[in-house]
Amino acid sequence: MISVVILGSGNVATHLYKAFSKAENMAVNQWFSRHLKVIDFYKNEVEVIDDLALLKPADVYIIAISDDAISKLSSQLPFENRLVVHTSGSVGLHDLDKKNHRGVFYPLQTFSKDAEVNFTKVPFCIETLKKEDYNTLKLLAESIGSICYKVNSEQRSSLHLAAVFVNNFTNQLYRIAHEIVESSGTEFELLKPLILETANKIQTLSPYMAQTGPARRNDKKTIKKHLKQLEHSSHKIIYELLTASIQHTHGRKKL
Amino acid sequence: MISVVILGSGNVATHLYKAFSKAENMAVNQWFSRHLKVIDFYKNEVEVIDDLALLKPADVYIIAISDDAISKLSSQLPFENRLVVHTSGSVGLHDLDKKNHRGVFYPLQTFSKDAEVNFTKVPFCIETLKKEDYNTLKLLAESIGSICYKVNSEQRSSLHLAAVFVNNFTNQLYRIAHEIVESSGTEFELLKPLILETANKIQTLSPYMAQTGPARRNDKKTIKKHLKQLEHSSHKIIYELLTASIQHTHGRKKL
Numbered sequence: 183m184i185s186v187v188i189l190g191s192g193n194v195a196t197h198l199y200k201a202f203s204k205a206e207n208m209a210v211n212q213w214f215s216r217h218l219k220v221i222d223f224y225k226n227e228v229e230v231i232d233d234l235a236l237l238k239p240a241d242v243y244i245i246a247i248s249d250d251a252i253s254k255l256s257s258q259l260p261f262e263n264r265l266v267v268h269t270s271g272s273v274g275l276h277d278l279d280k281k282n283h284r285g286v287f288y289p290l291q292t293f294s295k296d297a298e299v300n301f302t303k304v305p306f307c308i309e310t311l312k313k314e315d316y317n318t319l320k321l322l323a324e325s326i327g328s329i330c331y332k333v334n335s336e337q338r339s340s341l342h343l344a345a346v347f348v349n350n351f352t353n354q355l356y357r358i359a360h361e362i363v364e365s366s367g368t369e370f371e372l373l374k375p376l377i378l379e380t381a382n383k384i385q386t387l388s389p390y391m392a393q394t395g396p397a398r399r400n401d402k403k404t405i406k407k408h409l410k411q412l413e414h415s416s417h418k419i420i421y422e423l424l425t426a427s428i429q430h431t432h433g434r435k436k437l
Numbered sequence: 438m439i440s441v442v443i444l445g446s447g448n449v450a451t452h453l454y455k456a457f458s459k460a461e462n463m464a465v466n467q468w469f470s471r472h473l474k475v476i477d478f479y480k481n482e483v484e485v486i487d488d489l490a491l492l493k494p495a496d497v498y499i500i501a502i503s504d505d506a507i508s509k510l511s512s513q514l515p516f517e518n519r520l521v522v523h524t525s526g527s528v529g530l531h532d533l534d535k536k537n538h539r540g541v542f543y544p545l546q547t548f549s550k551d552a553e554v555n556f557t558k559v560p561f562c563i564e565t566l567k568k569e570d571y572n573t574l575k576l577l578a579e580s581i582g583s584i585c586y587k588v589n590s591e592q593r594s595s596l597h598l599a600a601v602f603v604n605n606f607t608n609q610l611y612r613i614a615h616e617i618v619e620s621s622g623t624e625f626e627l628l629k630p631l632i633l634e635t636a637n638k639i640q641t642l643s644p645y646m647a648q649t650g651p652a653r654r655n656d657k658k659t660i661k662k663h664l665k666q667l668e669h670s671s672h673k674i675i676y677e678l679l680t681a682s683i684q685h686t687h688g689r690k691k692l
Binding site: 249250272290291292294297303304305307331333336337339340341343344345346347348349350351352353354355356357358359360362363365366367368369370372373374375376377378379380381382383384385387388389390392393394395396397398401403404407408411412416419420421423424426427428430431 | 504505527545546547549552558559560562586588591592594595596598599600601602603604605606607608609610611612613614615617618620621622623624625627628629630631632633634635636637638639640642643644645647648649650651652653656658659662663666667671674675676678679681682683685686
């Protein structure tokens with residue numbers, strides 16, 4: 183049995199609480215948040231607190247709060263020599279106060295407030311200073327069906343950056359596509375199967391091998407036509423830049 | 438029973454042949470290609486030809502060849518008043534020779550050479566001048582389990598452009614992410630669940646609602662850190678541009 187305390191009340195904290203509270207061989211001893219109201223709903227199933235002085239012993243303390251606040255909260259913890267981890271992609275392991283054993287337990291996934299999270303699809307990037315702490319966090323991930331990877335701070339930082347490209351920036355391309363089709367009175371709906379297949383393809387093919395389209399085959403006529411068709415100058419610039427990027431990747435253009 | 442002749446031997450032609458040859462109430466009468474060798478493999482199941490003079494009657498002639506060659510081939514067809522369609526996203530209906538009934542039968546999906554295509558996930562954009570031709574093409578799409586949409590040339594052209602954003606450009610973002618994580622000795626593998634979830638999310642949420650991340654919440658500290666971290670200037674420019682695009686969409690910045 184592993185016991186945890188969750189600190190924070192955002193998306194990650196809430197999804198972790200829900201997953202851990204259902205997992206076998208796991209106990210959520212307490213749930214801390216400065217905003218007690220937000221987690222008050224759960225008070226019948228778990229002890230909810232907003233005072234650090236009330237924290238009880240546990241095997242792992244999981245700090246799932248905004249990046250800027252992690253370091254300070256870790257130094258305010260009223261105990262020493264326990265395992266304290268954060269869940270951030272971009273905060274270093276050493277930003278946690280060294281009075282405790284430190285670790286990172288970073289779920290590499292996007293969480294929506296309302297949608298249920300399937301943790302079997304969430305890889306955890308784990309970093310610790312001590313091997314026994316790694317093993318504890320591995321058990322934690324496995325208890326909710328997740329796969330875990332040993333990832334150091336530098337690697338985690340580049341995964342976090344790469345995640346911005348494949349998640350936030352990709353989503354913005356969806357948004358631009360939405361604007362383009364709506365302005366011609368067509369439905370974004372028609373693009374959804376293509377969006378899914380583009381993501382599916384990459385599960386077995388490298389992005390290099392999966393690339394197709396006018397930029398890849400250097401189809402200047404279509405590229406010119408598309409640029410003429412784009413109404414917003416910002417969309418034109420993004421089109422030109424990503425076209426050049428594809429051509430550079432596939433050996434047609436120096437950047 | 439609808440009879441078709443397929444003209445062309447690329448990915449789209451081949452996948453359409455395979456689907457139609459298996460479909461009920463469908464007959465592929467002939468398969469034409471200038472490059473007979475490419476389709477020679479199928480000669481025991483269908484009549485393969487490389488001479489337009491050998492073309493026999495059929496309900497629909499499907500021209501699935503490169504955009505530039507469609508118009509010419511359509512005028513070389515040795516018959517009149519039959520239904521001739523192309524499968525291109527960017528070629529107009531009127532680029533087909535008017536001696537025949539004209540139509541467009543555009544599958545809005547990405548096709549890989551080797552991977553089997555599930556046509557239930559392929560929306561067809563259909564355009565015709567006559568209603569009975571539309572109905573014929575609708576039956577054609579439905580025979581292989583596809584959904585079809587009535588889409589005019591202008592709308593199809595904007596769907597084709599939008600498809601470049603959600604398919605080719607998105608795939609290039611995957612590629613850049615691949616480069617970023619590899620340079621820190623991490624595996625692209627870890628990003629695959631996030632890539633899938635990003636595409637999945639959009640099936641029920643609008644891209645506007647689905648947006649998260651440093652640009653969305655105007656987290657200048659993380660943006661600055663990411664820009665410092667990026668090694669290639671071209672990646673930096675793409676990061677800056679898409680960040681500005683997100684901020685513009687969400688009302689933080691004028692472009």
